[in-house]
Amino acid sequence: MNNKEISQIFREIADMLEIQGGDFYRVNAYRRAADSIEHHPVALEELWKEGRLREVPRVGEAIAKKIDELLSTGQLGYYEELKEQVPDGVLSLLTIPGVGPKTAKLLHEKLGLASIPEVEHAAREERLRHLPGLRARSEEKILHGIEMLHRLSGRSLLGTALPIAQEIVERLRATSPAENIVPVGSLRRRKPTIGDIDILATTAKPTQVMSAFVKLSQVAEVLLQGDTKSTVILDNGLQVDLRVLSEERFGTLMQYFTGSKEHNVQLRILALDQGLSLSEYGYKKEDGTEITCPTEEEVYETIGLPWIPPEMREARGEIEAARAGKLPQLVTDGDIRGDFHVHTNYSDGVHTIEEMAQAAKAKGYDYILLTDHTRGLGVAGGMTPERVAEQRAEIKWVNEKLAPFRVLAGAEVEIRSNGTLDLPDEVLAEMDLVVAAIHSGLRQEREKITQRMLAAIRNPHVDIIAHPTGRLLGQREEIALDFEAVVREAAKTGTILEINAQPNRLDLDGAHVMRAIQEGVLLSIGTDAHHMDGLGLMPLGVAMARRGWAEAKDIANTMNWEDLKKKVKR
DNA sequence: GCCGTTTTCGGCCCGACTGTTTTCAGTCG
Incomplete structure (x- = not known):
């Protein structure tokens, strides 16, 4: 059982406990342990054999014991018990935006609903509005949430599909006589979401290539197998087409x-x-x-x-x-000198400053900007001014150790609903770079949320606006921002706009990047990493930059720190 | 359920918004 499978079980335990109304801290402890397990660099099976499970952050006595049971027997009694109490379908209701544990429980207990189609049907029949605490508006909201899910279904995130495609290409290269294997389609264009994966290959032995393709371990179903084209469905539901052709075409x-x-x-x-x-x-x-x-x-x-x-x-x-001979010289992965959006265990990140810095250094970076959440985002363990000071001391120590690599001190401050920030100016003034972002009050109307954003952009201590449009692919629309106004103000004040590389954000995307560059706005690319692995998302952000025709000079984190320092507004 | 350079028990969980309310519950980040 790999780390991902183990973490999935603990995540489901957390969901089930929450539906049952379990203690918040306990639920959260399972969730945090699941995150930590999923991204742990060493396989838990290895640690388990050596009796070192407790070395995994957020795994304590109780969870270590459960992992032990899971790995020795292949089962977990506690998990099985919970599953009898909470049907699978009820868990799936939690994926509907706007439906949390309480509503899922209500829908199941009062109406016996245990799947998304059942909820959709009941909502269309206007049966939800008679439940206690729900009215017509809630019913509409739930229907809207289901529509959002449908809109993405059939499409996958680029961040999901890309590694799968790359793995298939590698496997085919290793196990078949295929040459020139390349993924094409929207994946090659790096669209934020893609329909299915299309792969081309050349070979003199098409039958052997196709036979190797349909035998890949991820394949769940073979829809079509011929000498020029084969189509399979993977176990995660993605469709993959492989076309084999002659070299001259x-x-x-x-x-x-x-x-x-x-x-x-x-x-x-x-x-x-x-x-x-x-x-x-x-x-x-x-x-x-x-x-x-x-x-x-x-x-x-x-x-x-x-x-x-x-x-x-x-x-x-x-x-x-x-x-016209005016194609831009697009920015490449190799141009990137550092990561401008990184979390550590000073807020909701898993790893320490030194661990993140070492991982970044190993990638060949010159610097990272630490952007832990600030106190407004309490659930993420946001930093108070006191914690900022503590972090500063630790940064100094890590910088001495890792020089010339440089950890830059920053934060991801909250832009509050009135446009003010949740750390005092004198604290922000001490930082190398300040990133500001909106995480709440996302449904404010256009005028209000735009003014709020502009206020943050005008703040002389704010250098970068993170994930400016706030979209979550398949989950949440963009905020109602007047993006043109934001771009103009950013240009005027010298504020950097971020390209966030999280697979479900990819925010800004290509079209926004293009607009920003036209107005002379400087951009940055940040992975929003919450663990060392997360630093690896950088190419997704670079892809969005390239989709917006960005050159290296348009991207702040292609510069060395001394040059950039002269360019930022602080 | 986890965690500890003030702690082995008592913190951890904040703020805003929405929709349903007439004082609050649920959701989200």
């Missing part, structure tokens, strides 16, 4: 399947102007002769264009830019 096929559709249409129109018809199989001249392209570069070259990076292929002017 690889370029046009890759270009075609990468899309976007709109980009391809524009490309074909441009080709027609030059008397060429473009399809996935190649170019055709008016006299019927064919031009095949083994590489994508040749596809673009044939009609007089430089190769266009996939992230830009969204029909947002990239073809015009390419024709």
